[in-house]
Amino acid sequence: xxxxxxxxxxxxxxxxxxxxxxxxxxxxxxxxxxxxxxxxxxxxxxxxxxxxxxxxxxxxxxxxxxxxxxxxxxxxxxxxxxxxxxxxxxxxxxxxxxxxxxxxxxxxxxxxxxxxxxxxxxxxxxxxxxxxxxxxxxxxxxxxxxxxxxxxxxxxxxxxxxxxxxxxxxxxxxxxxxxxxxxxxxxxxxxxxxxxxxxxxxxxxxxxxxxxxxxxxxxxxxxxxxxxxxxxxxxxxxxxxxxxxxx
Amino acid sequence: xxxxxxxxxxxxxxxxxxxxxxxxxxxxxxxxxxxxxxxxxxxxxxxxxxxxxxxxxxxxxxxxxxxxxxxxxxxxxxxxxxxxxxxxxxxxxxxxxxxxxxxxxxxxxxxxxxxxxxxxxxxxxxxxxxxxxxxxxxxxxxxxxxxxxxxxxxxxxxxxxxxxxxxxxxxxxxxxxxxxxxxxxxxxxxxxxxxxxxxxxxxxxxxxxxxxxxxxxxxxxxxxxxxxxxxxxxxxxxxxxxxxxxxxxxxxxxxxxxxxxx
Numbered sequence: 203x204x205x206x207x208x209x210x211x212x213x214x215x216x217x218x219x220x221x222x223x224x225x226x227x228x229x230x231x232x233x234x235x236x237x238x239x240x241x242x243x244x245x246x247x248x249x250x251x252x253x254x255x256x257x258x259x260x261x262x263x264x265x266x267x268x269x270x271x272x273x274x275x276x277x278x279x280x281x282x283x284x285x286x287x288x289x290x291x292x293x294x295x296x297x298x299x300x301x302x303x304x305x306x307x308x309x310x311x312x313x314x315x316x317x318x319x320x321x322x323x324x325x326x327x328x329x330x331x332x333x334x335x336x337x338x339x340x341x342x343x344x345x346x347x348x349x350x351x352x353x354x355x356x357x358x359x360x361x362x363x364x365x366x367x368x369x370x371x372x373x374x375x376x377x378x379x380x381x382x383x384x385x386x387x388x389x390x391x392x393x394x395x396x397x398x399x400x401x402x403x404x405x406x407x408x409x410x411x412x413x414x415x416x417x418x419x420x421x422x423x424x425x426x427x428x429x430x431x432x433x434x435x436x437x438x439x440x441x442x443x444x445x446x447x448x449x
Numbered sequence: 450x451x452x453x454x455x456x457x458x459x460x461x462x463x464x465x466x467x468x469x470x471x472x473x474x475x476x477x478x479x480x481x482x483x484x485x486x487x488x489x490x491x492x493x494x495x496x497x498x499x500x501x502x503x504x505x506x507x508x509x510x511x512x513x514x515x516x517x518x519x520x521x522x523x524x525x526x527x528x529x530x531x532x533x534x535x536x537x538x539x540x541x542x543x544x545x546x547x548x549x550x551x552x553x554x555x556x557x558x559x560x561x562x563x564x565x566x567x568x569x570x571x572x573x574x575x576x577x578x579x580x581x582x583x584x585x586x587x588x589x590x591x592x593x594x595x596x597x598x599x600x601x602x603x604x605x606x607x608x609x610x611x612x613x614x615x616x617x618x619x620x621x622x623x624x625x626x627x628x629x630x631x632x633x634x635x636x637x638x639x640x641x642x643x644x645x646x647x648x649x650x651x652x653x654x655x656x657x658x659x660x661x662x663x664x665x666x667x668x669x670x671x672x673x674x675x676x677x678x679x680x681x682x683x684x685x686x687x688x689x690x691x692x693x694x695x696x697x698x699x700x701x702x703x704x705x706x707x708x709x710x711x
Contacts (some may be wrong), residue, residue: 299592300601309622318673324622328604331589335596340558340677353681358585359476363485366681405599405649406635410617410628427711447698 227256227351228284229317229346230309232302234325235262238269240276243321246380248280253348254317257284260393261309263302263400265295271395278393280386285393289416291400296409297331302402306333308401316351322377334375341375342367346382455589458609459515460574460611460633462505464539465564466521467495468530469584482682485584494530497579499537501639503646504609505577506538513611516540518571522560524548528662535657536649542662543567547674557585559667561593566670568598573634575616580605580638591638601631607638 229251235239251258260277262420264270267290274286287309293301306318306329318333333390334341346364347355353368354376431444470476471491479486494502508514521527521532522545531542545563547555568576581588595602603609603618605628610617611633620627621640649657667674695701705711 297627303596324605324620324627327588328592328602329593332596332602333563334558334589335593336599336600337596338558340556341593342678343587343589357686358683359470359485360583360586361504361686362476363478364686366682367678369678371677406632408630410630412622412628413626415625447701 209224210228225252227316228311228313229254229256230315231258231397232315232318232320232326232329233260233262233273234321234323235269235273236265238266238272240273241321241323242385243323243326243378243380244277245280246383247319247321247378247386248282248386249315249383250345250348250378251319252282252386254351256316256351259285259287259315261287261289261306261312263289263291263294263305265290265292268388274395276388278395279388279391281300281389281391282386283391283393286395287398288395289398289400293400293403297325298407298409299325299332300407301403301404302329302371303332303336304401304403307336309398310337310373317374317376319378321415322379326377330375330377337373337375338373339373339375340369341377343377344377344379346379378396460508460513461518461572462508462514463518463520463564463568463571463573463576464502464505464534464562465500465576465578465590466493466498466502466519466530466534467582468521468523468527468577469495470583472567472583474495474676478683478685484680484683485641492530494533495579495584497581497583497639497641499579499639499646500641500643501577502534502537502539503644504551504606504637504639505575506647507644508575508611509510509538509610516635518543518569518573520545520564522547522563522667523552528664531662532654532657533649535662536654537647538653539660541582541660544662544664545670546653546664551674555674556676556678557587557589557670558677559674561590561597562672563667563670564590564594565597566672568634570670571582575611575633576600576636577609578636580636580640591636592711595636598634598636600634600636601628602636602638603631603640605659606637607640607642609637609643610652668702 234244259308260283262270262273270290274288278286317410329339342354345354345356355366358365463700467477471493474491477486505517517539518541519531519539520543521530528544535542578591604620606618607621608619614633616635619632
C-alpha cells in the first residue's frame with residue numbers, strides 16, 4: 203500500500219499541539235543526478251531531510267530512460283527513502299528550472315508534502331525559490347542545520363553570523379548546503395519506484411551549451427580535503443607550494 | 450537611395466537596489482541575539498545590485514533598452530541608494546517605503562511580490578537583480594519573482610546578450626559555464642563577473658537630482674509584508690581554533706595523521 207496514503211490515516215492523540223503536528227511529515231527531495239549517477243550533494247541533502255523526522259519521497263526527473271532508472275534504483279537503496287517518483291520526458295533533458303517548477307507544483311497539489319527540498323547546487327538554488335514564488339511560500343536557503351520540522355539554521359553576512367529561523371508556512375521549501383551534513387547511508391532498502399506523468403509546459407527557456415571547467419582536482423563541494431592559502435604565503439610564487447601539496 | 454531602418458528596441462528594465470551594510474564593515478552581532486548592529490553603521494548599495502544596474506545601463510547605451518527603472522524597499526535612507534542609481538544612469542526611481550521597525554521583518558518573498566506588482570504596472574520587459582544581498586545571503590528574490598510572474602530566469606549571469614526577443618545568458622554554475630536562451634520578458638540575476646560597475650561622476654550626481662523619484666507604500670501595491678519566517682536567534686559562529694605551524698610538508702602529514710584526519 204502506498205505509504206503516503208497510509209500516513210493520512212495515522213491517529214494523533216488530541217493535545218494542544220500546533221496545527222503542524224496533526225499532519226504527517228513528508229519531504230519531497232528533488233534528486234541531483236548526472237549521467238545515471240546520484241550526485242554526492244543529494245546524499246547529504248537526504249541526511250538533512252531525515253533530520254526532519256518524516257518520510258522522504260525522492261523525485262528523479264530526466265530524459266534518458268536508462269539513466270533515470272539507474273538513478274532511481276540507486277536512490278531507492280538509501281535508508282529512509284520511502285518512495286521514488288520517476289518522471290521521464292524530453293522536457294527534463296536539460297537542467298532548466300521552468301519545466302521542473304511546473305512538475306513540482308503539480309506534485310504538491312496531488313501529494314501535499316510538508317517539505318520540499320533540494321541540495322544548494324546551482325540548479326537547486328535556482329529551482330526551489332522559483333517553486334516558492336509559485337506557491338507563495340517563504341523559502342529557506344542553504345540550511346546548515348535542522349532544529350525541528352519548522353526551524354532551520356542558516357548563515358548570513360558571509361558566514362559571519364548564524365541565523366535560526368522558524369517557518370509557520372504550510373509548506374517548507376528549502377535548499378541544503380551539502381558540506382554541513384554527513385552523507386546518508388545506502389542499506390538494504392528498496393523503496394518502491396513509481397513512474398509519474400510529466401506535466402505540460404510551454405517552453406520559455408532553451409539550453410544551449412555547457413563548458414565544464416576541466417580540472418584534475420575535485421569540485422569544491424564534493425572534495426574530501428580542501429587546502430587554501432592567503433596572505434601568509436606572502437607572494438604569488440609561493441602558491442606553488444600549495445599546488446605541490448595538493449598533488 | 451538606400452533606406453536605412455534603425456530599429457530601436459523600447460525595452461523597459463527594472464533593477465532592484467538594496468541598501469545593505471557596506472561590504473567592508475566588520476559586523477557585530479547584538480548581545481540580545483536578535484540580529485546584527487545596523488545603527489550608525491555605513492551602508493551602501495548591494496554590490497551585486499550595482500553590477501545588475503551597470504548591465505542595464507550598458508543595454509541602454511547599446512539602444513537595446515530605452516528606460517531603466519530602479520526600485521528600493523525600506524526606510525527613507527533608501528532614497529540615497531536610489532539617487533546613486535540615478536546618478537549612475539537609471540532614468541526613474543521608485544522608493545517603496547517600509548519604515549523601522551517593520552523593515553526588520555521585510556523578507557525576499559514580500560520584496561518579490563512588490564517587484565511583481567511594479568513589473569506588471571510599469572510593463573517591464575526585463576528585471577535584473579543582484580544574485581544575492583550581502584546581508585541575508587538569501588539568493589532568492591529573483592527566482593521567487595520569476596515564479597510569481599511565470600517568466601523564465603537566468604541566474605548567476607556572467608554575460609547577457611539580447612538577441613531580438615530572447616536573451617542569451619551565460620551562467621556560472623557548479624562545474625563550469627552554462628549557456629541558456631530565455632524568452633523576454635525574463636528575470637536575470639547578476640553574478641560578480643558580469644561587469645565592473647562605473648562610478649557616478651559629479652556632473653551625473655547633479656543631473657540625477659532632477660530625475661523622478663516616486664514614493665509609495667507596499668499597501669498601495671496590495672502587498673502584505675508580514676514576515677513568514679521568524680528569526681529565533683542570530684549568533685556569532687563558533688570561535689575558530691588557533692592554527693598550528695609546522696616546519697615542512699612531512700610534519701604536516703604527520704600532524705594530520707596523528708589527529709586522525711586520515
